[in-house]
Amino acid sequence: MAPKASKNRYPPSDPHGIFSGMVVFLCDDGVQRRRLQIWKQKLVQMGAIVEEEALSRNVTHVFAVNSDSLRRKLGPKLLQRFEATILLYQWLEDSLKLGEKVREESYTIQLGSPKNSSNEKSVEYADVKESSDNQLHLYKKLKPSPINSESSSPEMKDTSLRNSVDVVPHIAYSSNNSSYPRSPSSISPVTSDAQQSTVSAPDASLPYHPPDLNRNITEIFGKLINIYRALGDDRRSFSYYKAIPVIERLPFKIESVDQVKDLPAIGKSMQDHIHEIVTTGKLSKLEHFESDEKVRTISLFGEVWGIGPATALKLYERGHRNLDDLKSDDTLTNSQWLGLKYFEDIKTRIPRDEVQEMERLLQKAAEDVLPGVNVVCGGSFRRGKATCGDMDIVITHPDGESHIGFLPKYVNHLKDINFLREDLVFSIHSEQGTDLGVDTYFGLCTYPGRELRHRIDLKVYPKDIYPFGLIAWTGNDVLNRRLRILAESKGFRLDDTGLFPATHGSGGKRVSASTSLKFNSEKEVFDFLGFPWLEPHERNI
DNA sequence: TGATGCAGATA
DNA sequence: TATCTG
DNA sequence: ATCA
Numbered sequence: 214m215a216p217k218a219s220k221n222r223y224p225p226s227d228p229h230g231i232f233s234g235m236v237v238f239l240c241d242d243g244v245q246r247r248r249l250q251i252w253k254q255k256l257v258q259m260g261a262i263v264e265e266e267a268l269s270r271n272v273t274h275v276f277a278v279n280s281d282s283l284r285r286k287l288g289p290k291l292l293q294r295f296e297a298t299i300l301l302y303q304w305l306e307d308s309l310k311l312g313e314k315v316r317e318e319s320y321t322i323q324l325g326s327p328k329n330s331s332n333e334k335s336v337e338y339a340d341v342k343e344s345s346d347n348q349l350h351l352y353k354k355l356k357p358s359p360i361n362s363e364s365s366s367p368e369m370k371d372t373s374l375r376n377s378v379d380v381v382p383h384i385a386y387s388s389n390n391s392s393y394p395r396s397p398s399s400i401s402p403v404t405s406d407a408q409q410s411t412v413s414a415p416d417a418s419l420p421y422h423p424p425d426l427n428r429n430i431t432e433i434f435g436k437l438i439n440i441y442r443a444l445g446d447d448r449r450s451f452s453y454y455k456a457i458p459v460i461e462r463l464p465f466k467i468e469s470v471d472q473v474k475d476l477p478a479i480g481k482s483m484q485d486h487i488h489e490i491v492t493t494g495k496l497s498k499l500e501h502f503e504s505d506e507k508v509r510t511i512s513l514f515g516e517v518w519g520i521g522p523a524t525a526l527k528l529y530e531r532g533h534r535n536l537d538d539l540k541s542d543d544t545l546t547n548s549q550w551l552g553l554k555y556f557e558d559i560k561t562r563i564p565r566d567e568v569q570e571m572e573r574l575l576q577k578a579a580e581d582v583l584p585g586v587n588v589v590c591g592g593s594f595r596r597g598k599a600t601c602g603d604m605d606i607v608i609t610h611p612d613g614e615s616h617i618g619f620l621p622k623y624v625n626h627l628k629d630i631n632f633l634r635e636d637l638v639f640s641i642h643s644e645q646g647t648d649l650g651v652d653t654y655f656g657l658c659t660y661p662g663r664e665l666r667h668r669i670d671l672k673v674y675p676k677d678i679y680p681f682g683l684i685a686w687t688g689n690d691v692l693n694r695r696l697r698i699l700a701e702s703k704g705f706r707l708d709d710t711g712l713f714p715a716t717h718g719s720g721g722k723r724v725s726a727s728t729s730l731k732f733n734s735e736k737e738v739f740d741f742l743g744f745p746w747l748e749p750h751e752r753n754i
Numbered sequence: 755t756g757a758t759g760c761a762g763a764t765a
Numbered sequence: 766t767a768t769c770t771g
Numbered sequence: 772a773t774c775a
Contacts, residue, residue: 441772448758452772480773519764521769546765548769605771638763638770653762655770670771686771697759708760709771 232261237274242282275299315477426466431457443512445522518552548637558666562600586610591686597750603668605686609679617643620652620673648677678711680732685709691754
């Protein structure tokens, strides 16, 4: 199925890739082999040439984990003059994340200043002027799991941002599928943070944990994400969302704007904010928002399923100030009303073992309706989280056709056994004789014997595009975005219904009837794209 | 100055 | 059509 | 709000 590329050890390198023109040497000291391989592969894919000999004249860039590793690796040879720029691997990471080369300034490693060579805590950054030759040495023995930094931790709110989780109490971006943080939440001044402070014992298998030295900043930015989103300013919200991981990974505590002025995703505004935060300890803009009755109310309303920024504003203008007020409003849609009625229920997270039981129940019920049908609970459950905000059920049938018409029957059956309780959205798209059409159902369900409502999504995929559905609905959103960008870089468009040859800019936007390439498993898709395989539980990027 | 993901259900 | 969700 |  999978075209040639998947058979090659390396996917075709792209001369137009973002790294084209670079000749790189990778210093392997202090780097896990697997990680090195991934980096090498990425570089090649994206157009770079990997040189095995560090001192080759051609080398334009050398990557290392820090200056010490380079010293260890090359020893005295270091004395020879490098023509190449020496960069932290983090530059690579950031560039891959952004899908483009980021500025090199803040990632360069300077040789010849052997001070602060061996402690891992970052040095003092008292003198800003001199800061250009600070080597930001990264985390110590990085023991990275495949892709990237943080993850772990019991779980964070899926589609919404609950916040601080255990070990790395950074905020929000979380997990689920293909959209960055969704609902607001942390604006409510009082509560918000404390819950689920389960400090998971630092597990040896944890990836390296960037010292979270700039929480003062990321916490504030996290709140702004929610606020702007609630206000409907997704662009702005997303900007803060992108800035957080960049700041979070810095190995030093920011004490001056100069230290962040060249970082990706940190522009003028962010710098101003950072400046204010590091000098005054707070951000007046946020304080203003948080004390603003209107902002707070709209944020709250927006947490109701089915109510977005526009409706929240409308309700506010109608004079409503709390959730009880809303209950007497007759302009709410049915879904919004359910979202309101079960507001607290829906916010309640579901323990993993209960999700597991419900998954079994769903599998069994599905088998009753259509033997051989395949039912998997995706989302954060599949990624191994300890609790889940909702359930994403991905369904298919191996015969490639009997999935058609299954969903309505299934839903009815689930209602008969009192598992599904209320409907939110129901849409049918499956068609005979095609691999198109995903049937979906959004609703509320209950754990057997209880009344507490949980959000559940059922999605039925034709066999041929099932792997895409599974990938998309397993997430997390960061992984999905990376895959999508990777696909784009190779001239494809990836979404939850397939992988399509890019209808290169020429035509309009609607890709129309192009059919997806066919794959039989998630792994085939990863392979085709040249993305290192990740087990579901490794996808908490 | 424009793009930043987008299809499709609901009312 | 505007709004909202995932 | 950021980037090209």
